Amino acid sequence: MAAARESEKKQEEEQVVNPWEVSAKGKIDYDKLIDRFGCQRLDEGLISRLHRLTSRPPHVFLRRGVFFAHRYFPSFLLSITETTNERVVSFCFVLFCFVLCCSDFAEILDAYERGDKFYLYTGRGPSSEALHLGHLIPFMFTKYLQDAFKVPLIIQLTDDEKFLWKNLTIEESQRLARENAKDIIACGFDISKTFIFTDFNYVGGSFYKNMLEVAKRVTYNQAVGIFGFTGEDHIGKVSFPPVQAVPSFPSSFPHLFSGKENLRCLIPCAIDQDPYFRMTRDVAPRIGCHKPALIESLFFPALQGETGKMSASDPNSAIYVTDSAKEIKNKVNKHAFSGGQDSIEKHRQLGANLEVDIPIKYLTFFLEDDVELEHIKKEYGEGRMLTGEVKQRLVEVLTELVERHRRARASVTEEMVNAFMAIRPLPHMFD
Numbered sequence: 326m327a328a329a330r331e332s333e334k335k336q337e338e339e340q341v342v343n344p345w346e347v348s349a350k351g352k353i354d355y356d357k358l359i360d361r362f363g364c365q366r367l368d369e370g371l372i373s374r375l376h377r378l379t380s381r382p383p384h385v386f387l388r389r390g391v392f393f394a395h396r397y398f399p400s401f402l403l404s405i406t407e408t409t410n411e412r413v414v415s416f417c418f419v420l421f422c423f424v425l426c427c428s429d430f431a432e433i434l435d436a437y438e439r440g441d442k443f444y445l446y447t448g449r450g451p452s453s454e455a456l457h458l459g460h461l462i463p464f465m466f467t468k469y470l471q472d473a474f475k476v477p478l479i480i481q482l483t484d485d486e487k488f489l490w491k492n493l494t495i496e497e498s499q500r501l502a503r504e505n506a507k508d509i510i511a512c513g514f515d516i517s518k519t520f521i522f523t524d525f526n527y528v529g530g531s532f533y534k535n536m537l538e539v540a541k542r543v544t545y546n547q548a549v550g551i552f553g554f555t556g557e558d559h560i561g562k563v564s565f566p567p568v569q570a571v572p573s574f575p576s577s578f579p580h581l582f583s584g585k586e587n588l589r590c591l592i593p594c595a596i597d598q599d600p601y602f603r604m605t606r607d608v609a610p611r612i613g614c615h616k617p618a619l620i621e622s623l624f625f626p627a628l629q630g631e632t633g634k635m636s637a638s639d640p641n642s643a644i645y646v647t648d649s650a651k652e653i654k655n656k657v658n659k660h661a662f663s664g665g666q667d668s669i670e671k672h673r674q675l676g677a678n679l680e681v682d683i684p685i686k687y688l689t690f691f692l693e694d695d696v697e698l699e700h701i702k703k704e705y706g707e708g709r710m711l712t713g714e715v716k717q718r719l720v721e722v723l724t725e726l727v728e729r730h731r732r733a734r735a736s737v738t739e740e741m742v743n744a745f746m747a748i749r750p751l752p753h754m755f756d
Contacts, residue, residue, distance in 0.1 A: 342597050343553055345490060347624055352631045352681075355393070355596070355623065362599045364394040364621060367430070371395075374434055379473040386466050386622065389689050394596060394621045395430040429618030433591050437474060442755055443589040444582075445470055446572045446617070448481035449509065451501040452491050456508045457643035458723070459625035461730070462690070464512045466622070467593045471518060477581065477754035478519045480509060481572050485524040489561040499525055506742050508646060511733035514745075518754045520581060521745040524568055531579050535571035538612045540564070543604055551600045569598075570605040573617035580748050589615050596621040626686055628660040646731065650724045657684065657720050665705075665712035676708035677715075684712070684719045691722050 340349040342358060359366065367390075372383050386392045433443055447467050449460065471478050482505060484498040493501070502523045509521065528536070545563070548554060554563055573590045575582035582588055592602060599621060606616040627642035641660050644653055664682030666672035679685050679702055692698050701718065704710035 343600060344597055347597050353624060358596055359394055362596065362603065364596070364599070364619075366394055367392065367620070371430060371434070375473070378434060378438060381469075381473045384466060384469040385693055386462070386469075386690070388695070390623070391462070391690060392466055392593065392620050392622045395619055429616065430591070430620055433589060433618050436589055441589070442476065442585070443474075443591055444476055444575065444754075445474075445478040446481070446590050446592050447478070447594060448483060448569070448572070449505055450483045450486050450490075451498065451505040452487045452493070454501065454504060455645050455647040456505060457645045458687075458691075458726075459643065460508075461512070461646070462622055462625055463593050463595065464509055468512050468514060470591070470593060471515060475756065476518065477751055478514060479572050479578065479581075480514075480519065480521040481569070482506060482521065482523045483569060485528075485568065486565055489559075489565060495525065499523065503739075503742055506745065507734055507737040508730070510737045510741060510745055511730055513733070516741075516745055517756075518751060519745060520578070520749075520751065521742075522748075523746070526746070527748070528568065532571060532577040535574050535577050535612075536567040539567040539570050539605070539608050542608045542611055543567075547604070551604050566601055566604055569601045570608070573602065573605050573609070574612075574614045576614070580750055581754070587615070590617040592617050592619050594619065594621060595624060597624070625690065626683060628656060628662065628683055630662040630681065630683065631686070644723055644727070646727055646734070648727060650720075650728070653723050653727060654720045657716050657723070661687070661716060661719070663712045663716075665715075666708075669711065672711065673708045677705045677712065679706050682715075684715045687719055688715075688722065691726055692718075 339351075340354060340357065341347065342353070347353070358364070367387070372387050375387070376383050384392075436443060445467055447463050449456075449464075467478065470476075482502040484495075484502040487493055487501070488495050488498040491498075502525075506521055506523075543566070548563055548566065552566065571577045573592065575588040575590070576586045594602075599619065602617055602619055609616045627639070628644075629642060641656060644656060648656070662681065662683045664678035664680065664685070666675055666677070677685075682705075685702060685705065688698055688701065692701075701710065701715060705712075705715050
């Protein structure tokens with residue numbers, strides 16, 4: 326038992342995944358994350374059912390496993406494992422829950438099929454002037470979900486979080502939130518179904534009451550177990566998690582959901598945000614709320630390789646929505662890690678290692694045409710296509726994506742930001 330715990334501790338040290346840091350000595354091991362966080366991989370049955378219910382083809386992020394996991398067993402189990410670390414107890418509960426519990430995403434689809442309503446919730450921590458492509462992933466997918474299900478959407482901008490974690494003033498955090506809101510609006514969300522808010526401007530009233538309901542039911546030891554807080558962290562960090570938790574509850578938005586407190590919530594997010602909602606799901610039944618359902622994505626890797634995700638602190642690790650065509654070309658050609666061989670002769674003989682090739686990873690995210698993607702992977706993997714050719718195609722795809730986004734963002738005015746952030750009813754949010 327002690328040896329097993331020591332092995333698990335070593336694995337956790339080699340792979341750090343939490344809301345504030347993502348790093349690994351090698352590739353991120355998503356199977357270990359699924360086991361650690363208590364998630365389950367999305368299967369073809371759920372994706373096919375979504376297609377049938379919405380009459381829309383599955384998004385490319387679903388078809389290719391970018392959004393790959395959802396939460397499926399009660400988070401009281403996670404509280405036990407976080408605080409006791411007793412894997413024997415954990416294993417028994419896993420078996421019990423696996424047998425008795427269906428997935429929350431399946432429950433969302435069940436509710437939708439019955440004609441019941443739900444809403445979407447996602448967010449962004451505004452720490453940089455512009456978004457990079459990794460930041461766009463959840464918003465692109467959330468836009469698909471909003472269009473497919475025709476449901477309202479809550480977008481939280483955690484400007485307070487970035488003040489607490491980054492070297493930013495309150496005023497700078499607030500300014501970045503508005504700038505990031507323009508990039509989010511440029512993704513094409515329906516203003517009649519979308520409410521965007523910043524924490525500094527909205528927290529209070531029913532929202533704050535729910536924050537206290539959550540805070541009172543999470544012990545300090547549980548918070549340390551879930552989030553990894555240390556004695557060096559100031560109390561602002563420890564007090565923040567309920568802020569990100571309570572948009573999961575419709576009663577936090579009485580101007581939108583008064584009389585609809587039984588609505589379910591679906592949260593598209595990257596898997597590093599899971600700890601927040603593990604905590605939320607543990608508390609929800611104890612305050613009379615539904616547990617939020619999660620659908621979680623892979624990380625969008627840095628140009629240099631899959632040891633983490635893109636970082637706003639390293640401009641050469643990321644493609645930004647403000648990058649010019651020349652900057653995109655230079656970044657891809659100079660920094661995108663290649664799985665090709667070190668000579669043409671060897672490459673023709675052995676082909677590329679697609680498992681580590683970043684241009685192939687990026688094309689998997691953003692090249693819409695399934696047939697073309699499979700053709701490139703086959704030709705490149707068997708050595709008939711060279712690294713330079715794959716990078717050239719990636720540059721074309723990314724340049725088109727960034728230019729399209731830049732045109733959309735240029736049309737977003739301050740008045741539009743104010744309109745999306747106005748505290749108002751959305752009378753047509755379920756039309």
